[in-house]
Amino acid sequence: MHSIQDRLPVSIIIANYNYAHFLRHSIDSALGQDYGEVEVIVVDDASTDNSAEVIASYGTGIKACLREANGGHGAAFNTGFAASRGAIVLFLDADDYLYPNAVSEIVAQFEVDMAQMQFRLHIVDERQRVQDVFPPPEVPFDSGDVTPQLLRRARYQTTVTSGLAFARSALETVMPVPEQEFRQGADGYLVTLAPLHGKVGSIDTCLGAYRMHGSNHSVFAEKLGQRxxxxxxxxxxxxxxxxxxxxxxxxxxxxxxxxxxxxxxxxxxxxxxxxxxxxxxxxxxxxxxxxxxxxxxxxxxxxxxxxxxxxxxxxxxxxxxxxxxxxxxxxxxxxxxxxxxxxxxxxxxxxxxx
Structure with missing residues (x-):
């Protein structure tokens, strides 16, 4: 394995819209990484709750990007990426959080020819009680060169926003995210295009938590047809x-x-x-x-x-x-x-x- 050089700067971009209730835990998890070269960028997508106050309470400990108009997931990703400098970039949804060893594990296994790293997440409830693992352990990730899967069926086995890390070089090639088409699900755009510019690495241990609750965009409650x-x-x-x-x-x-x-x-x-x-x-x-x-x-x-x-x-x-x-x-x-x-x-x- 040819790992990338240690101590490379890493950016964690937290995308938030009206998740003030969860936001502090998400920010604290990003600031609490046991890897030293981490910048934390919080993009608030014109929230109407008290998210701005939560963000302001961190002062210069984070880089705050407060959008004046709500633009959705893709717009938040673009705003955060433009403000970042990391050689490896993580996008973290504001209702999710990372474990302290997440970045150090990613850096240790990130190889020079990789565009993307993916890892499993614990599914937790609103009280942070572990309910399951996502993706399920019995479903193997697709790793390495996943271009053949993409060309055949336009998908491969990957994960959601908070379980992903990208090489900056790959993101610079495929970003900005088209904001209208990917107002929600901007991670779907990135995981679909980034692997055309490098390999995909996978970590089978859980490095963070994916919180399931009633307002998740991905849940849609019982609105099966709409979803x-x-x-x-x-x-x-x-x-x-x-x-x-x-x-x-x-x-x-x-x-x-x-x-x-x-x-x-x-x-x-x-x-x-x-x-x-x-x-x-x-x-x-x-x-x-x-x-x-x-x-x-x-x-x-x-x-x-x-x-x-x-x-x-x-x-x-x-x-x-x-x-x-x-x-x-x-x-x-x-x-x-x-x-x-x-x-x-x-x-x-x-x-x-x-």
Whole structure:
């Protein structure tokens, strides 16, 4: 392993909008790193709560960037990156936090030809009680050169904002983030384009915490159709950005790459089943999506049993009557909708099939 030089400056950019309740813990976790060369940048995206007061209380201990108008996730990323100087850059959502050894572990394993490092996070509740691990331990990260996965299905196994670190050189190539298209989910833009400019490294231990609570953008409560439509459209934006970036480096992405991605297909099925009138792809049918999902499942980098179970799930959604299909979709995509016996069964299956 050819690690990058020690003591390189690292930037932690905290993006905040109306998370004053969690913000102090997030900032303290960034300031509390056991690696010396860390700058902490806090971008407040025109919050209407008391976030500005929390930020001001740190004085010169952090670099504050207070946006006058709310621009969303992408705008906050762009603002923070423009103010940063680190050779390695982390983006931390203001409701999440890092463990003290996060940066030192990342630096120790970051190699000179890497564009991105990803690591697992503990899922915690509002009281910081650990509930699970994300991504689940039985789902392996994709590492190294992930370009083949991107060119085939426009996705690879990665993680969310707070579990990512990037080489500045890669970010300078792909940023700024398109702010309108990625008002939410700016991390999706970065993880899709950065790997075209270097390898992806993975750390399987948890280096931080991903807080789940009622106002997470990624949760959407029980609004399954709304969530599914947003994710489908977000994937289309990612595919468009990927196609443009790939073309610049002499590569080509198939226009139907999303239809080889089980994650995209399950959200597309949810959108179609729950609210067909507002579904963004008029020509979609349940059976065609289910068949594509079953085929894509069998190419995943997980155990054969897990692949077979997911393929069977897709086919059941495609073949069951509409109301039953909606229930099966909801049970998989929104954990809170599952009957108690299914919750117990899913946990058993998860560990048996790891």
């Amino acid at each position: 599914a439509r947003w994710r489908v459209e977000h994937d289309f934006h990612r595919l468009h950005a990927l196609s443009q970036e790939a073309e610049e480096v002499g590569l080509e992405v198939p226009p139907d790459a999303n239809l080889r991605d089980p994650t995209h297909i399950e959200e597309r099925l949810a959108s179609l089943c729950v609210d067909q009138q507002r579904h963004p792809v008029a020509e979609d049918s349940r059976f065609s999506l289910a068949a594509a999902g079953a085929a894509a499942s069998m190419e995943m980098n997980v155990s054969l049993r897990r692949r077979a179970m997911l393929a069977a799930w897709f086919l059941s959604v495609g073949l069951l009557p509409q109301r039953m299909a909606q229930a099966v979709l909801s049970w998989k995509l929104v954990a809170s909708s599952r009957p108690a016996f299914l919750t117990r069964l899913s946990k058993t299956i998860r560990y048996v099939m790891g």
